[in-house]
Amino acid sequence: MARHTDNRWGLAGGGHQLCSLPLKGEGMSHYFDHASQELNSKIAQAKVYITRHNPTTGALAEAVLRQFLKDHLPGAVSVEQGFIIDSAGGLSKQCDILIYDSHRYAPFYRVEGVVVVPAEAVIAIIEVKTSINRAGFHEVIRYFQSFQNLRLAARTYLFMFNAPTLGTVSRHFHSFRHPGSYQEFDHDTFQFLPDEITGLDHSYHLHRDMVIHDRDAMGYLSYFYEDHEGTAINALERFFLSVYACVERHLRSSLPVGVLVPRVSYHNSTPSKTIFAIDLFPM
Template sequence: MSQYFDHVSQQLHSKIAQAKVYIKKHNPTTGALAEAVLREFLQEHLPGAVSVEQGFIITSEGGLSRQCDILIYDSHRYAPFYRAGDVVVVPAESVIALIEVKTSIDKARFHEVITYFQSFASLQFQARTYLFMFNAPKLETVRSHFFTYEHPGSYKEFDHDTYQYLPDVITGLYPSYHLVKSYVTFDRDAMGYLSYFYEDQEGSAISALELFFLSVYSAVEQYIEAYSSSKLAPRSEHHKNKTAKGIAAIDLFPM
């Protein structure tokens, strides 16, 4: 599996790099290619009961989300309400995972992403949320972006209410890390993110990509099991010989 994911991560990066050679002044187009590359990868490697597309989420009360780069939803039990080409509108209850994709990101765009994920609060849907960055900032820079975010109102740092709307997982590919929301013990007991890698693969794209894929796959597994009488054999069973460990933390607010 390691050699396979090493090949896939290089393939993903190569496709984006090739696009940038020809499309230097059209960042939205380059971003669309990055999304398409990741959507294709997930569609090829997730169970057939789900679909991986771009589009919008709608609630039974008529609430409509902002556009989503990648939606993973239950296409076996739910059909889209609307489809125009490769863009769909799907019911909130069908959504399993939501992924925002960036080819690169600076402080202003990172802050826009935080606001983007907070916009889903009114939908009150149960889905795992991801930020995936192909050309990612360094982990120290991500930490700085969190602490320079301008909170609305008088309270100027994250708390339990605002933390729940941050992405559950943040994956960077180059440089590479895989951040997961977690309880962290750093200078204090706090809530924030832990950065995970497989042992002996710290900082590698293969480790980050594999952990990202397994996280998405586990979200799909949990959803399918919730609506099935049978027990699935987790995909993680094929990774028994690999141990993931947290090696860095982003401490956002005290417990």
């Protein structure tokens, strides 16, 4: 298989060797099965040594996922933790994982692995949790809402290692206390929820969208491969392909048409399904 490399953009990514034969379809699924096990194993190993300091365990979880993305995304982007600043001087809260265009934009500031980057450079923002309860989930909602004052075009993700069930996530959404007397999400507040939610355990990958079931509503749809529903392999592969697609869209905007072969073409060839997951409010 010929390998297309554009050194100007670093599209080969990370300097890793390709296998002698391409991994396609089921082969890539087996790869992500091993990758998800490796991610969980690294977190489990950390918990053996850190039993009383949850913030440290959380930092390790972030570092594990950051490294996974660094190893697998194109070299034209950087994967780091830090803050976002816009041209009006607005500053974000600290982001667990920032994926940004480091080819065209340098950080304004960097110290001990933490960066401050311009808003226009940011491609994706990922909030990482090892586990989460109702109060923590509500804090995550407020965290994503805090970006509304910045001028961002980034896609937003919530990634949970030990995730609650979908039913619990739905209850967490519906128990969120809104300002004022109207206690339900609406079109204005809905747009600041995370675009996608991934649970590695209780495996699922959700997209914020319109949902159709007993009524037309806004909420989250669950995306999965037919033969991998409810498995960590499905959740991790879906998450990775979504993040990779964000990077591809960003790079494609500055490259001639047809230069990039979508990474998804190398992945699972089995049918993909979408089902209603969480109903938040009527359309």
